[in-house]
Amino acid sequence: MNKFVAKAASALCTLGLGVVLATAVNAAADRDAIIERIKPHGQICVQGDDTCGTPAAAAVAASSSAGRSGADIYNRSCAACHGSGILGAPKFGDGAMTARLNDHGMDGLMANAINGINAMPPKGTCNDCSDDEIQSTIQYMLDND
Numbered sequence: 001m002n003k004f005v006a007k008a009a010s011a012l013c014t015l016g017l018g019v020v021l022a023t024a025v026n027a028a029a030d031r032d033a034i035i036e037r038i039k040p041h042g043q044i045c046v047q048g049d050d051t052c053g054t055p056a057a058a059a060v061a062a063s064s065s066a067g068r069s070g071a072d073i074y075n076r077s078c079a080a081c082h083g084s085g086i087l088g089a090p091k092f093g094d095g096a097m098t099a100r101l102n103d104h105g106m107d108g109l110m111a112n113a114i115n116g117i118n119a120m121p122p123k124g125t126c127n128d129c130s131d132d133e134i135q136s137t138i139q140y141m142l143d144n145d
């Protein structure tokens with residue numbers, strides 16, 4: 001009987017340890033998955049720093065000089081609010097932006113998009129967007145309104 005109790009206790013201990021180890025391993029795997037998920041989309045490589053990828057830096061330079069389309073910028077930076085019209089944002093595709101154009105003119109839309117207005121953040125969070133890119137993004141929204 002005592003032998004049985006001892007065996008049972010040791011089996012329980014082994015099981016317990018296994019659970020603890022499995023939890024620890026899972027936690028480590030979860031942490032790696034989270035780090036992978038929240039890591040920045042891009043990395044900055046300062047010119048002259050040859051420890052980071054020159055080809056990547058060249059690609060960034062090439063892509064920014066080629067310019068991004070209004071659709072690209074809209075999807076990346078504006079759709080989160082304008083897609084559904086949350087916070088009072090003129091909703092994409094339902095004529096709201098055209099109404100704003102009629103009220104404010106393109107200069108007004110540009111000024112409000114660049115400086116921000118109420119819940120609309122400056123440049124709609126596209127901080128590296130040039131004024132031309134903001135304008136082509138607004139134009140894309142108007143064209144599809």
Ligand code: HEC
Nearest residue numbers: 077078081087088089100104109112113118119120124137
């Ligand atoms: C965080 C949410 C949010 C994001 C992201 C956002 N907007 Fe807006 N936007 C708004 C809201 C809210 C308004 C309405 C502001 C008001 O008139 O009260 C608005 C209004 C505007 C207007 C109309 C301004 C006017 O004069 O009536 C333009 C143009 C505009 N946004 C462009 C953009 C562009 C371009 C982007 C992406 C580069 C963008 N927005 C991203 C929330 C957002």
